[in-house]
Amino acid sequence: MNAITRIAAAVSLASLLPLALTSNIAVAADAPSKGTIEVLHWWTAGGERAGINVLQKLVEKDGYTWKDNGVAGGGGEAAMTVLKSRAVAGNPPGAAQIKGPSIQEWGELGFLTNLDDVAKANNWDKILAPQIADIMKYDGHYVAVPVNIHRVNWLWVNKPVFDKLGIKAPTTLDELYAVSDKLKAAGIIPLAHGGEAWQDSTVFEDLVLSILGPEGFHKAFVDKDEATLTGPKMVQAFEALKKLEGNYMDPDKSGRKWNDATGLVMTGKAGMQIMGDWAKAEWTAAGKKSGTDYECVPFPGTQGSFTYNIDSLAMFKLKDPGAIAAQQDLAKIALEPEFQTVFNQNKGSIPVRSDADVSKFDACAQKSQADYKAAAAGAGLQPTMAHGMATSPAVEGAVFDVVTNFANDPKGDAKKAAEQLAKAVMQ
Structure with missing residues (x-):
């Protein structure tokens, strides 16, 4: 069964659209904005929520509007149900929490956008280990940005x-x-x-x-x-x-x-x-x-x-120039040292950047990074x-x-x- 058949078979649009329409989307207050990025994710528990709030504030600091779509439950299954229904309806979010082989499936379907310009400008090939960079690519092009490494x-x-x-x-x-x-x-x-x-x-x-x-x-x-x-x-x-x-x-x-x-x-x-x-x-x-x-x-x-387990944000194709600019800003910020440090300290994971300094992290994170390098x-x-x-x-x-x-x-x-x-x- 190919990827497009799997995605289509997994979704009954008539039954899932109500779920998509009633999901908990918190829209930012009306204000002058350079563009809006909607982010679908399942970081809804206490520490996770604190981590994603950091990313939201950094995006808003750059003058963009963050439209939050946090879907709790099922270790991401509920969020993926919403994402599939949105994609089938032709209305995907700008960014969605997707990981592993699923990135390749969405890339095969033609939903994901090319992030190579952002990656080149911010040296992703240098700061990401090859095995991690490969997961973020489809057909040799970056389509997603990793935010952490979980053990x-x-x-x-x-x-x-x-x-x-x-x-x-x-x-x-x-x-x-x-x-x-x-x-x-x-x-x-x-x-x-x-x-x-x-x-x-x-x-x-x-x-x-x-x-x-x-x-x-x-x-x-x-x-x-x-x-x-x-x-x-x-x-x-x-x-x-x-x-x-x-x-x-x-x-x-x-x-x-x-x-x-x-x-x-x-x-x-x-x-x-x-x-x-x-x-x-x-x-x-x-x-x-x-x-x-x-x-x-x-x-x-x-x-x-x-x-x-690597959490990542896959970026979907958009048409609005402001939304595209907001999307690229989000991709850039997600790998910058400031976000990598604060997010992972809140999330419990370790930074995905190979040059990350974890000296100010707790003992568990320091052990995790040491064990990661030894296992690798x-x-x-x-x-x-x-x-x-x-x-x-x-x-x-x-x-x-x-x-x-x-x-x-x-x-x-x-x-x-x-x-x-x-x-x-x-x-």
């Missing part, structure tokens, strides 16, 4: 709770189980979690990385190797998922948002959370400090590996499957179904789930 394979720990119980952050899966048993015995939820498909798959891919290693992870989700996808270690990863979901996550997790799960750890109702570093933005927004209120450690067994020197740097960097949206959705159905089925068979995973990935 997915993190474990977040409530330090006062651990100190009180005399336990330390786990470094292996066996230690994770042992620590979880002690938290459970103390009446504390071991693992805060939200029962959404993307959250289940985030936990699952961390288990795959831990059990199969970065080479096995790559063979499974990038190379789509059937033997790896159905092998005994993948079966073991599913069994580990069942153990975590069944024994150490609370039964009220269904439908819980990821940031609400972070809140459970923050308040001491839960001891840990398996989540990418956007979770740190919630701790920062609440005034909490790493090393004092919480600890960030690689998910047990994934030390030396780094699953990355070998096989440890891998694109996340659960967050749209390793697979197409169609494959990702199929994997989500397999993982979540297994996680919620008390009688789920791990070997059968691995076989279903192979079919999902290899479609």
